[in-house]
Amino acid sequence: MTMEAERTLRADETTELGELAAQLRVDAIRCSTRAGSGHPTSSLSAADLLAVLVSRHLRYDWANPRDRANDHLIFSKGHASPLLYAVFKAVGVIDDEELVETYRRFGSRLQGHPTPALPWVDVATGALGQGLPVGVGIALAGRYLDRLPFHVWVLCGDSETAEGSVWEALDKAGHYGLGNLTAIVDVNRFGQRGPTELEWDLDTYRRRVEAFGCQALVVDGHDLAAVDEALGRARRATGPTVLLARTVKGKGVPEVENEPGWHGKPFKPDLAERAVEALGGVRRIRVAGPRPEPAPPPVTPAGAPPARPRYEVGARVATRNAYGDALRALGARPDVVALDGEVSDSTRADRFAEAYPDRFFEMFIAEQQLVAAAVGFQVRGYRPFASTFAAFFSRAYDFIRMAAISGADIALSGSHAGVEVGADGPSQMGLEDLAAMRAVHGSTVLYPSDAVSCAALVERMVDLAGVTYLRTTRGAYPVLYGDGEEFPVGGSKLLRGGDDDRVALIGAGVTVHNCLAAAERLADEGVRARVIDLYSVKPLDRQRLLDAVRVTGGRLVVVEDHYPEGGLGSAVLEALADLAEPVRVTHLAVRGLPTSGTASELMDQAGIGVAAIVAASRAALSGT
Amino acid sequence: MTMEAERTLRADETTELGELAAQLRVDAIRCSTRAGSGHPTSSLSAADLLAVLVSRHLRYDWANPRDRANDHLIFSKGHASPLLYAVFKAVGVIDDEELVETYRRFGSRLQGHPTPALPWVDVATGALGQGLPVGVGIALAGRYLDRLPFHVWVLCGDSETAEGSVWEALDKAGHYGLGNLTAIVDVNRFGQRGPTELEWDLDTYRRRVEAFGCQALVVDGHDLAAVDEALGRARRATGPTVLLARTVKGKGVPEVENEPGWHGKPFKPDLAERAVEALGGVRRIRVAGPRPEPAPPPVTPAGAPPARPRYEVGARVATRNAYGDALRALGARPDVVALDGEVSDSTRADRFAEAYPDRFFEMFIAEQQLVAAAVGFQVRGYRPFASTFAAFFSRAYDFIRMAAISGADIALSGSHAGVEVGADGPSQMGLEDLAAMRAVHGSTVLYPSDAVSCAALVERMVDLAGVTYLRTTRGAYPVLYGDGEEFPVGGSKLLRGGDDDRVALIGAGVTVHNCLAAAERLADEGVRARVIDLYSVKPLDRQRLLDAVRVTGGRLVVVEDHYPEGGLGSAVLEALADLAEPVRVTHLAVRGLPTSGTASELMDQAGIGVAAIVAASRAALSGT
DSSP states (O other), X not given: OOXXXXXXXXXXXXXXXXXXXXXXXXXXXXXXXXXXXXXXXXXXXXXXXXXXXXXXXXXXXXXXXXXXXXXXXEESSGGXXXXXXXXXXXXXXXXXXXXXXXXXXXXXXXXXXXXXXXXXXXXXXXSTTOHHHHHHHHXXXXXXXXXXXXXXXXXXXXXXGGSHHHHHHHHHHHHTTOTTEEEEEEEOSXXXXXXXXXTTOHHHHHHHHHHTTOEEEEEETTOHXXXXXXXXXXXXXXSOEEEEEEOXXXXXXXXXTTOTTOTTOOOOHHHXXXXXXXXXXXXOOOOOXXXXXXXXXXXXXXXXXXXXXXXXXXXXXXXXXHHHHHHHHHTTSTTEEEEESSOHHHHSTXXXXXXXXXXXXXXXXXXXXXXXXXXXXXXXXXXXXXXXXXXXXXXXXXXXHHHHHTTOXXXXXXXXXXXXXXXXXXXXXXXXXXXXXXXXXXXXXXXXXXXXXXXXXXXXXXXXXXXXXXEOOSSEEEOOSOTTOOOOTTOOEEEEOOTTOOEEEEEOTHHHHHHHHHHHHHHXXXXXXXXXXXXXXXXXXXXXXXXXXXXXXXXXXXXXXXXXXXXXXXXXXXXXXXXXXXXXXXXXXXXXXXOSSOHXXXXXXXXXXXXXXXXXXXXXXHTO | OOOOOOOOSOHHHHHHHHHHHHHHHHHHHHHHHHHTOSOHHHHHTTHHHHHHHHHHTOOOOTTOTTOTTOOEEEESSGGGHHHHHHHHHHTTSSOHHHHHHHTTOTTOSSOSSOOTTSTTOOSOOOSTTOHHHHHHXXXXXXXXXXOOOOOEEEEEESGGGGSHHHHHHHHHHHHTTOTTEEEEEEEOSBOSSSXXXXXXXXXHHHHHHHHTTOEEEEEETTOHHHHHHHHHHHHHOSSOEEEEEEOOXXXXXXXXXXXXXXXXXXXXXXXXXXXXXXTTSOOOOOOOOOOOOOOOOOOOOOOOOOOOOOOOTTOEEXXXXXXXXXXXXXXXXXXXXXXXXSOXXXXXXXXXXXXXXXXXXXXXXXXXXXHHHHHHHHHTTOEEEEEEEGGGGGGGHHHHHHHHHTTOOEEEEEESBSGGGOTTOGGGOBSXXXXXXXXXXXXXXXXOSSHHHHHHHHHHHTTXXXXXXXXXXXXXXXXXXXXXXXXXXXXXXXXXXXXXXXXXXXXXXXXXXXXXXXXXXXXXXXXXXXXXXXXXXXXXXXHHHHHHHHHHTSEEEEEOSSOSSSSHHHHHHHHTTTOSSOOEEEEEOOOSOOOSSOHHHHHHHHTOSHHHHHHHHHHHHHTO
């Protein structure tokens, strides 16, 4: 089953690589034992693979991690961080003291799992099955946009191939012919709590990989020459390669080799000492791998400044349409890339795709890969916009969470929010997306009510840091704002209001329209109500709320097309949590499980329609 | 490529099946045209498959949908609901008027995508790639626990095979040898916005399916005899089968057959009229398919009443350990099943696995399948507990969202919550889980602070309706409560308090211990602080909060090991939103991106440690 290697290594080269591999093992053991936690055995199995890769195949200028010509190295099995950091020592970018004395310590950049706190790390890993999908994004950028000969190398664990996201990634790698991508799977046959599902059944791995459109190379992961030959073939391949390396967990330390029960367990000092001695002791080998060919400077054609789409006040335009229009306008910037999960005719990303087909990437119905690819594109300096239904970003929530830890700058647009979706029913309705997206570290959450504000916010999104989420609405509603109006992130709009308002109606997105209609009705009854469009859900315009509290005596009615927990209502309450004066917030949200129906039937049923807002306002005024 | 069918059907049978298929097509067209929305072409492609399945293979007593012997039919491609509902008419459980006049209407049970509002629907579908993973759970129950000969038939779309969850499901189907499971893939080569990735490349589908351990049968999906023969083979197979049916989208309506641009578009009335006429008009065929063999009544051995594990007050016990102990104790109930995502030695589900190996199911690192299998087990009446790290349930958020729409009763236990995780770093820390889980419709969210309350709550979870989430802590903390103390869902505990308290410290889980220590320090300074353990995050004990507001003059300090949005702080604020008296909530939460470190270093850094609580309390009292 194992490939016969062409013996390309000279004896002295093999010796050198063996010495380096021993150093990597020794250092992985030392740092994890010193830390008292970590995954030495998962590092030992892959040490030979990394010794060969770093010495002979990874083209990387370690002094210039931002060099566009550099290869990319991603540890999808992020728990093997002792090995990665041992590599960093071997190439000379960290010293032995930092490695051994700070690994996993408070304040150290050598965290338990790698993050971009280290300049040689593209993305945070540690949630398994994510490194390869991100690698696909980087390779897409390299092949289709950068057109540079860098290669993307991803070290995967065998356990993580149980994640469906790995197969989404291999499928896309094959579909897009990513010859610049190699996954190296460290098949050490053990997961955390015991044997993996396939153990050393390399043949099944091979058949799966090939069926998904990738070249499979099966090697003994401890045969340095075989690994060298396979990595060379992988680099020369015209399509993606998966190197299936049969390895031994704990390799090099006979007491733990191929033994269960050693996952995630550092060696006790006495075992570590014996192991280090048996491996030949501490070394100070410094390896200089191949360097990249110099890359030409990035081509940044002077695109026309984006022309924001224009809409007439009062015209009925769906905000998802405005998203498509604005994204297409942004396409004048050559760094803007769009991706979609096979629903671009619904999210309106197809308007970008028509204008800029070369910068549109179809991810089909694979939302995990959709978000991961966006993360990959931003690693290469692009500004990706990824779109699908609001509800279906829930499929990629772990990827979004990890994108935040990576400090990734990605823009997400979720269409078909709330019960406003109508006849399609609850499976298609984003009703927990505001809660989920607000809770992402450092995120920005935007929910415009009309086409003008939506287009303006999309224009802002392109330069925002971190994960940005835009929520758009399926149906068409009147344009509320005039051209040229500005919509800063963290701002809001007072659509209606005066100094004698007795209640404030606060909405975002579709409920802004309901609030406006309710304010009209209340005015007919002689009750003055202000209407606030909280289009920026995170960050929130606290000052606008404070003004409303002051004017109305603290009578706020917050209306959202979302479940009651964690959404707009919570955002308002969080912003006013420590206010001294009394605030009474009436919170209208979707409390039951929706069904099919028209948008207005469902909003009325949920108690977020006009009548409910009027009634809540009356009740707030009567103090009941 | 297409299998040669053994012609097992007589001519009259073929004619009958053809008539039934025509009726299904006609009815799918009529109801969607009448509704003005829906997916007729996606229904037309699968009509022949369903005609044969329902007439000759699906063993189902339509009058008794709860019969344990019934086969299961899941429309993973839930958008083909017109076809499913046309089947329901053909078997006589709904009438023509309900079908045509109520489909997708407000108040109808015939929603845009199927939900268990219909007694013949096991689970809600409409988020693609979920029906098959749930089917795996049902088949696991059938093969390993029920030991009944029912079969699980899942109709899948071809587009949805792009979802990694489909491959997680096939992998598990193969691994567990689920001969009682058949996926029927309707390969009509079109997705929503255009051709699928593989179009009619049946051979690639076949190789993928086989590599994942399933039998692949390739048939012409409009050849009734071939379909009949394949379904028969599928039922007789000893392993799982994937029937790859080459079909034509829009089949039977020449104007739309195999044409792009028709996804999710109902026919205009004139086209519908022509199509119905060409198909032979409206029929009233009533089909009676095969019935199941009577099943023996369920064996419910009188298990010993679960003995709650006991802990000594003051002993240091991690709540994850208490979860494992309590789950093991619950195992005395024969309907309790446990599943884990290959981390049972961390979540402590291994304590159940050791005692009840026959009712423990290893899902390996495939969290989507983990949750889906739990949903499948509860379809069969079991009480599943699924566990992984709190952070990794984010991988299955779409499945959890859909479980709520299914009205599924599942218990989830997320370990390793918050920065308390320590050295492993942020990728392993559940820090947005409370927000995400609270926002799930009808969910219950529990976060115990000690082993006694944790064990008591696990005991309650087994009988709770809906999605229940338990958050457990990695580290060991002192037991606070005595044996026999009760912990109702929706309750809380006043751990320390009197009528002259000046501030209330409110925590859950690990922060309860910090609050207690802070209250001690404040007491030393002469400041009386009450401490509330809000172990039930949803539903919340509002009365306890009202009491605290009354006694302290509205000075609350809420402390949580979670990001600031949507978690415990929001839950408290939501509960007090409409209170007339002033409340000032100081909200301590994790506002930065954590790193590695010890639990106490990281809690101190995040400002949720003892010193921060003391400082916040002082500030609240001084009114700054």
